[in-house]
Amino acid sequence: MMNLEFRSPAPADGEGDLASLRGDCALMAPHWAAPEKIASHPVSPSLIHGVTVPARSARLLEAMPDYGN
Template structure:
C-alpha cells in the first residue's frame, strides 16, 4: 500500500487516561496473548508401521545413504 503526499496520516491511537484504563486494556487483550504464546498443539506421534506409501527419489536416497550417522 502506497501513501500519497495528499493523503491524511493514519489515526494515532489515544493514550490511556489512567493506569486503571491501561490495566483494563491489557486485561481485555490478555486472552489473545495466551493463545499466541501457546502456539499450535504438538504433533501426534505416529508409529513407523502406520507410515506407508512414502516414495523417496533415488537421488535423494543416494544422498542420504552417503551421509554419516548422527553423532559421528
C-alpha cells in the first residue's frame, strides 16, 4: 500500500509566514545603509589574466544572439 501522506517542506508555524518576514524586513530597512554608487569603468582586455573558459561554454556564448549590449 502506498503512503499518500504529504508533508510541508518547512514547519508551518504562525511566526514563519511570508507576511511576517516582509514585516520584519520593513522594520529593519531603515537600519540598513545602501552603499554609495560606484561608477565602474571598462577594463582593458590586456589587463585580464588567468581567466579560462571551456571550449563548450565559449561556443555556447558565441552562438547566443547579440541584443546590442
